[in-house]
Amino acid sequence: MISSSMFIVILLCAFVTWLPRIIPFIIVKRTPLPQSVMKFLAYIPICILSALIFESIFVQGATFTTIRLNNLCVLLPTVIIAIWTKSLSITVIAGVAIMAFVRAV
Amino acid sequence: MQQTTTFSEGFKDCVPTLIGYISIGFAFGVVGIASHLSLIEITLLSLLIYAGAAQFIFCSLIVSGAPMTAIILTTFIVNLRHFLMAFSVAPSFKHYSTVRNIGFGTLLTDETYSVAMTKLAQGETLKGNWMDGLNITAYSAWFVASILGALVGKWIPNPESWGLDFALTAMFVALLILNLQTVTKSRLRHYLMLIILMGICMYIMIQLFPSHLAILISTIIVALIGVWTDR
Numbered sequence: 007m008i009s010s011s012m013f014i015v016i017l018l019c020a021f022v023t024w025l026p027r028i029i030p031f032i033i034v035k036r037t038p039l040p041q042s043v044m045k046f047l048a049y050i051p052i053c054i055l056s057a058l059i060f061e062s063i064f065v066q067g068a069t070f071t072t073i074r075l076n077n078l079c080v081l082l083p084t085v086i087i088a089i090w091t092k093s094l095s096i097t098v099i100a101g102v103a104i105m106a107f108v109r110a111v
Numbered sequence: 112m113q114q115t116t117t118f119s120e121g122f123k124d125c126v127p128t129l130i131g132y133i134s135i136g137f138a139f140g141v142v143g144i145a146s147h148l149s150l151i152e153i154t155l156l157s158l159l160i161y162a163g164a165a166q167f168i169f170c171s172l173i174v175s176g177a178p179m180t181a182i183i184l185t186t187f188i189v190n191l192r193h194f195l196m197a198f199s200v201a202p203s204f205k206h207y208s209t210v211r212n213i214g215f216g217t218l219l220t221d222e223t224y225s226v227a228m229t230k231l232a233q234g235e236t237l238k239g240n241w242m243d244g245l246n247i248t249a250y251s252a253w254f255v256a257s258i259l260g261a262l263v264g265k266w267i268p269n270p271e272s273w274g275l276d277f278a279l280t281a282m283f284v285a286l287l288i289l290n291l292q293t294v295t296k297s298r299l300r301h302y303l304m305l306i307i308l309m310g311i312c313m314y315i316m317i318q319l320f321p322s323h324l325a326i327l328i329s330t331i332i333v334a335l336i337g338v339w340t341d342r
Contacts, residue, residue: 008151015179016152019169020159022187026194028216034201035212042338047199049305049337051228053330054192055287056306058221060313060329061322062280071318077280084281088288094127097288101281102134105274 080105115235121244124230125252128222131282132252134275135163139170140260141267146170150261157257161250162220163279164323165189189323195330196224203227203237211239218246225286232293301340309333 063077084101143153156166165186172182197216204215223245316325
């Protein structure tokens with residue numbers, strides 16, 4: 007079951023999620039971006055990926071950011087496995103397995 | 112050399128990321144049921160919003176009884192990083208029609224974006240059919256996994272103990288390493304410096320802002336520093 011108000015909230019959320027995903031594709035199609043903007047955008051992949059990784063080990067604390075030790079302990083071997091195997095699937099499976107192991111002990 | 116041309120090659124390139132989509136999508140279904148959402152609501156969230164972090168936050172806001180405007184505004188901010196990602200990948204597809212471009216953007220996620228940018232960094236050209244294959248495979252996996260999670264959710268008390276939530280982080284690690292692998296030595300030093308800066312920046316921002324805003328602000332700051340320190 008779904009109420010009409012819930013349906014509307016979901017639709018509006020979908021809309022505000024959709025806009026930032028498609029607007030750049032439409033803009034770029036019409037007008038080429040200046041060189042300086044392209045240079046900035048070239049740094050986005052590395053920056054977003056590392057920000058998402060740091061997000062998994064940092065958490066808001068009472069006065070200072072605290073570190074999730076569990077996640078940090080699993081992150082380090084995961085990085086080594088990624089460098090060593092250069093494989094997406096092996097890294098993901100190994101990361102999950104190490105995390106399951108750390109949480110079990 | 113690997114191919115990034117056809118739909119089926121896009122499917123193949125998506126396979127390594129599927130464990131991430133399936134485990135997180137499944138976890139979302141479980142969390143949705145635990146948040147007293149119905150199967151229809153969970154299905155609609157995955158079909159229409161299709162953004163992991165936003166869907167989890169949606170659940171927690173519903174549970175806490177947040178007002179409608181707060182839910183919509185938060186969803187918007189959480190997904191604003193797609194704006195930057197779409198801008199950085201869109202130039203590769205500008206020779207395709209507007210309708211196809213809207214298609215690429217509609218199904219763009221952290222993972223499909225990163226897979227595409229990794230291919231670009233490895234010197235390949237991206238083709239529309241390949242991108243569709245990548246996107247549609249990921250979308251289908253997400254949808255099926257969240258329904259499965261919702262269906263069996265009642266019997267799974269604690270999906271976290273399986274370590275599945277770490278699948279996303281592990282995937283981001285692998286994608287970052289694959290990206291770094293393609294750069295020259297002097298560029299690598301520059302990138303590593305930026306990653307360390309990102310650590311410091313995130314450490315500060317996480318304390319000041321909700322994490323999705325911290326990601327957005329830190330990305331903009333560090334990318335700007337990247338441009339300024341570029342030789």
